[in-house]
Amino acid sequence: xxxxxxxxxxxxxxxxxxxxxxxxxxxxxxxxxxxxxxxxxxxxxxxxxxxxxxxxxxxxxxxxxxxxxxxxxxxxxxxxxxxxxxxxxxxxxxxxxxxxxxxxxxxxxxxxxxxxxxxxxxxxxxxxxxxxxxxxxxxxxxxxxxxxxxxxxxxxxxxxxxxxxxxxxxxxxxxxxxxxxxxxxxxxxxxxxxxxxxxxxxxxxxxxxxxxxxxxxxxxxxxxxxxxxxxxxxxxxxxxxxxxxxxxxxxxxxxxxxxxxxxxxxxxxxxxxxxxxxxxxxxxxxxxxxxxxxxxxxxxxxxxxxxxxxxxxxxxxxxxxxxxxxxxxxxxxxxxxxxxxxxxxxxxxxxxxxxxxxxxxxxxxxxxxxxxxxxxxxxxxxxxxxxxxxxxxxxxxxxxxxxxxxxxxxxxxxxxxxxxxxxxxxxxxxxxxxxxxxxxxxxxxxxxxxxxxxxxxxxxxxxxxxxxxxxxxxxxxxxxxxxxxxxxxxxxxxxxxxxxxxxxxxxxxxxxxxxxxxxxxxxxxxxxxxxxxxxxxxxxxxxxxxxxxxxxxxxxxxxxxxxxxxxxxxxxxxxxxxxxxxxxxxxxxxxxxxxxxxxxxxxxxxxxxxxxxxxxxxxxxxxxxxxxxxxxxxxxxxxxxxxxxxxxxxxxxxxxxxxxxxxxxxxxxxxxxxxxxxxxxxxxxxxxxxxxxxxxxx
Numbered sequence: 163x164x165x166x167x168x169x170x171x172x173x174x175x176x177x178x179x180x181x182x183x184x185x186x187x188x189x190x191x192x193x194x195x196x197x198x199x200x201x202x203x204x205x206x207x208x209x210x211x212x213x214x215x216x217x218x219x220x221x222x223x224x225x226x227x228x229x230x231x232x233x234x235x236x237x238x239x240x241x242x243x244x245x246x247x248x249x250x251x252x253x254x255x256x257x258x259x260x261x262x263x264x265x266x267x268x269x270x271x272x273x274x275x276x277x278x279x280x281x282x283x284x285x286x287x288x289x290x291x292x293x294x295x296x297x298x299x300x301x302x303x304x305x306x307x308x309x310x311x312x313x314x315x316x317x318x319x320x321x322x323x324x325x326x327x328x329x330x331x332x333x334x335x336x337x338x339x340x341x342x343x344x345x346x347x348x349x350x351x352x353x354x355x356x357x358x359x360x361x362x363x364x365x366x367x368x369x370x371x372x373x374x375x376x377x378x379x380x381x382x383x384x385x386x387x388x389x390x391x392x393x394x395x396x397x398x399x400x401x402x403x404x405x406x407x408x409x410x411x412x413x414x415x416x417x418x419x420x421x422x423x424x425x426x427x428x429x430x431x432x433x434x435x436x437x438x439x440x441x442x443x444x445x446x447x448x449x450x451x452x453x454x455x456x457x458x459x460x461x462x463x464x465x466x467x468x469x470x471x472x473x474x475x476x477x478x479x480x481x482x483x484x485x486x487x488x489x490x491x492x493x494x495x496x497x498x499x500x501x502x503x504x505x506x507x508x509x510x511x512x513x514x515x516x517x518x519x520x521x522x523x524x525x526x527x528x529x530x531x532x533x534x535x536x537x538x539x540x541x542x543x544x545x546x547x548x549x550x551x552x553x554x555x556x557x558x559x560x561x562x563x564x565x566x567x568x569x570x571x572x573x574x575x576x577x578x579x580x581x582x583x584x585x586x587x588x589x590x591x592x593x594x595x596x597x598x599x600x601x602x603x604x605x606x607x608x609x610x611x612x613x614x615x616x617x618x619x620x621x622x623x624x625x626x627x628x629x630x631x632x633x634x635x636x637x638x639x640x641x642x643x644x645x646x647x648x649x650x651x652x653x654x655x656x657x658x659x660x661x662x663x664x665x666x667x668x669x670x671x672x673x674x675x676x677x678x679x680x681x682x683x684x685x686x687x688x689x690x691x692x693x694x695x696x697x698x699x700x701x702x703x704x705x706x707x708x709x710x711x712x713x714x715x716x717x718x719x720x721x722x723x724x725x726x727x728x729x730x731x732x733x734x735x736x737x738x739x740x741x742x743x744x745x746x747x748x749x750x751x752x753x754x755x756x757x758x759x760x761x762x763x764x765x766x767x768x769x770x771x772x773x774x775x776x777x778x779x780x781x782x783x784x785x786x787x788x789x790x791x792x793x794x795x796x797x798x799x800x801x802x803x804x805x806x807x808x809x810x811x812x813x814x815x816x817x818x819x820x821x822x823x824x825x826x827x828x829x830x831x832x833x834x835x836x837x838x839x840x841x842x843x844x845x846x847x848x849x850x851x852x853x854x855x856x857x858x859x860x
Contacts, residue, residue, distance in 0.1 A: 163202065163204055164201070164202070164204070164270065165203065165206060165216040166204070166205045166206065166217045166218070166266060167212035167213065167218050167219070168184050168187075168206065168207045168208065168218075168220075168221065169208060169212060169218060169219070169221065170209075171220055172222050174223055174248040174249065174252070175248060175258075177207070177480075180207055180221060181207050181480070182311070182312070182313060183259050183262055183313055184205050184206070184207040185311075186259075186263070186310040186311060186313035186694070187262065187315070188204070188205045189310050189693075189694060190263060190266075190267075190315050191266065191267070193691060193692075193693075195270070195318065195337075197703075198320055198321070199271060201270045203266075203270055212237075214239065215239070215241070217237070217241050217243065217269065217273070218237050218241075218244070219243075219244045219245075219266055220244070220246070221246050221248065221258075221262070222245055222246065222247050222248065223249045224248075224250050225245075225247050225250060225393075242273035242274070243269075244265040244266065244268075244394075245265070245393070246258055246261050246262045247393075257307070257314045259313050260304050260307045260315055261316075263298075263307075263314075264302060264316040265394075267297055267318050268298055268394060271295060271297050272294075272295045275397050277294070278293060278294055278295060278356075279292070279293050279324040280292060281326060281345060282326070290357075292356040292358060293324065293345065293354070294353070294354040294355070294364070295324070296353070296354060296394065297318045297319050297323075298317070299351060299352050299353055299354065300319050300323065300336075300341065300346065300347050300351045300352070300353060301316075301318070301319065301336055301338070301348045301351050302316060302317075302350065302351050302352075303348065303349060303350030303351060305349075306338065306348050308338055310693060310694045311694045311698075317338045318336065318337055319335060320334055320336060322334065322344065323341065323344055323345065323346075324344065324345075325344055326345065328343070328344050329343075330343040347367070347369035348369060349369050351368075351369050352366045352367060352369070353366070353367045354366060354367075354398060355367045363399065364395075364398055364399050366395070455486060455490060458482050458485055458486045459486065462479060466479070555648065555652050556652050556653050556656050556657070558672070558687075558690050559656075559670055559671055559672075560671070560705045561705075562705060564670075564671075566669050566671075568668075568671050568675060569674070569675040569676075569713075570637050570667050570675070570676050570677070571677055571678065572604065572605065572634075572637070572676045572677065572678050572683075573604065573838075574678045574679050574680060574838065575837075575838060575839055575840075576605065576676075576678065576838045577601070577602075577603045577604050577605075577836065578604065578605045578606070578607060578632075578676075578683075578836045578838075579598040579601060579603040579605075579607070579630070579632070579833060579834070579835050579836075580607045580608075580727070580764055580789050580833060580834045581594055581606075581607075581789065581834075582608070582609030582610065582611070582729070582765070582766020582767070582790040582791070583609070583610070583611040583644070583766045583767070583769055583792050583793060583794050584611075584792030584833075585611060585612030585613055585621075585625040585646075586613050586624060586792075586793035586794060587613075587623065587624035587793075590793055590795075590820070590831040590850045591628075591792060592628060593850040594792055594793070594831060594832065594833050595629065595630045596630075597833070597848065597850070597851070598833060599630040600852065601835060601852075602633050603633070603835065604632050604634045605632040605634055605638065605639065605640065605676070606629070606632045606638065606639045606640075607639070607640045607685065607727060608625070608629065608639075608640070608641040608642065609644070609727060609728075609729050609765065609766035609767075609790070609792075610642040610644025610646075610647065610689060610767070611644035611645065611646045611647070611729065611766060612625045612644070612646060612655070613646055613794070614646065614649075615649035615650045616646050616647030616648070616650045616652070617650045618653060618654040618657065618658050620654065621654035621655060621658040621659050622654075625641075625659065626662050626664065629641075631664050636666075637666075637667035637676075638664055638667075639664040639665050640667065640668055640674055640676075640685060641659050641665055641668070642685055642727060642728065642766075643655055643672045643689040643690055644689050644766070645689050645692060645697035645729070645730070645767070647689065648689050648690065649697070652690065655672070656670070672687035672690065673685055673686050673706055675713055678838070679840070680722055680838070680841040681723050681724075681841075681843075682713055682714075682722050682725070683724075683725040683726075683727065684710055685727040686706055686710065686726065686727065686728050687702075687706065687729075688729050688730040689730065690703070691703045692730070693747060699730070699745070699747075699748075700730025700731070700745065700747075700748035700767075701748060701751070702752075702755075707755050710752070710755045710756065714755060714757065714760075715757075718757070723761045723762070723841065724760040724761050724762075725760060725761060725762040726752060726760040726762065727765070728752075728764075728765045729765065729766050730748055730765060730767050731745055731765045731766075731767050731768050731788060731790075732744065732745055732749040732752060732763055732765065733749070733810060734768065735768075735772065735806070735810070735812070737805060737815075740804070740805055740806070740807075742806055742807050742809070742810040753779050753780050757780065758779055758780030759779040759780060759782050759784040760784060761782070761783075761784070761785065762785045762787070762843075763784055763785070763786045763787070764787050764789055765787075765789070765790070766788070766789055766790035766792070767790050768788050769790050769791060769794040769795075769796040770790055770791055770799065770829075771788065771790075771791040771815065771816040771830075771855070772787065772788040772802075772814070772815045772816075773787050773812070773813045773814040773845075773847065773858065774787065774788075774806075774810060774811065774812060775806075775810075775811040775812070775813045777809065778809065785858075787845070789833065789834045791816060791829070791830075791831050791832050792831060792832070792833055793831060794831075795828035795829075795831075796828065796829055797828070797829060798816060798818060798819055798829035799815035801817070802814055802817065813856075814847065814855075816830055816832065816847075816849075816855065817829070830850055831849070831850045832849040832850055832855060833847075834846065834847055834848065835848055842859070842860060843860050844859045845857060845859075
């Protein structure tokens, strides 16, 4: 495994910002780049001397820092080194974050800056020119990048971009899908080329002016970017003989004498977590009053005096501080008691508190920001938790590699109960389980999310044990993957859930299809390949997209309706701003694969119950339903009649409070019952007491 150490030698940014960028880079490298190019890496933000054997990415102010790394091109071990110049980026009005992404991807593909491809004349005879193997230059303009969370990263081309035999639009040429043919340059992009006929030097070939006019915004800064000393384009021109081995600044001159770990390390906000941190105990008394913030502070107070003797103490403190900030933010904003955090660190903190030492006492969702007493903690729980969780997701099984059919035959009069974000273990989710059991549905489906982090003990205690099975003996239940399951690398979900007899019909796949004479109901895994570090943005891989396309085409040929189940949402509605957004890339992926979209789409993720009116999509009408109110407390919606815009309108949303004495502000939780009768469908939103809140018959 390649390890890239990210060093900050710039005064124009800070460790927090660099850490966030490194997190996005790790997601991009592992989830987006590696499956295409076959090269993976661990991207680590290091505050001290980088470990031996690692490549470097150095964040600098400008290329004039001759006393540090300004004109040097390799590490002191003669390993690849990339550089990002923040002042140079600012002067050129380009994002240094996207530039860092650009640099990381290109050193992984061409670390020695010596790879080229021969592009020939149309007749395939005489050589025309060499193209350097730079995978971000052709689409490097910031306007063509994409975001992972809040971090802008660079688009990059696929190997097919260098293969002239491909016909236009015959395959994918770049990650974002804007390039349509080999060697095409987007506005602001360029290629480093060498004309072999003229025996010329390396030059920059820019996008045609006609292409530039298609881009909104200024692109002149891209066309005229200088050959910055130390940049890849400058190094390719001057040749290896002029390269020098790099030296570290004085502050880093004490070289780290550490061994590389034998197992993958866990990245949290770009920080390297130790898998073997010691566990000095924190001594407390039973009478002490504890809160989430007090326990985090207690761990911080214990670690700080011993920072010099604890491995990776800086990383542990940073993760704890991030959790503290999230908890305090929630308190200041007067969030609902029990609101589940999306912050990765706090979710892990709460999982560890909940499962510490294997004691039976559980933290209730309503006590999330209250004064519930927890078991004694020590700073070692952070290291042990990260050791138990996986730095990389568990393998993603597909029907192709397993040579199985992921379809399940169901009755033409099947009844299916659906709940999303149910895995909380709280009173409302238990009530929902009892109501689903009373209805005796044939099949039950969970749309994903077991809190706080989908660890193996949480999957067993908060989901599998209490989930109500359907009455169908061969296919009682199904479960989708969620973003919180992926916080623990998906191990609890793929190992503990999918191997449980309740979910045997899934055949250990995280996607499936239920089929009868009138319907095809596809359940997809939108979490495993989610497009950001926190798995918040739903995304599908090529295997699922191809399978979905085949299923959709088969359904249309047979005159069947298509229903879709995902954890992540296709439409987002902010009731405070009355703002509707289509969630990318999932919305576009689904609608392209199904040639306009499904007839029905059910999702969770958003903690609410919402029924949308039909949404126009590619000549079809999609009936979208949010069923993410299975256990997490959320505020009631305002008047649904006033929500939405011209394209998206709300038919129904839960507006009634639950009359919960422990949390007076929360709305009714609930689930959905689907009753099929040939081509007809009765949809019923039901609350945690089993009452029908809204129904639609078609």
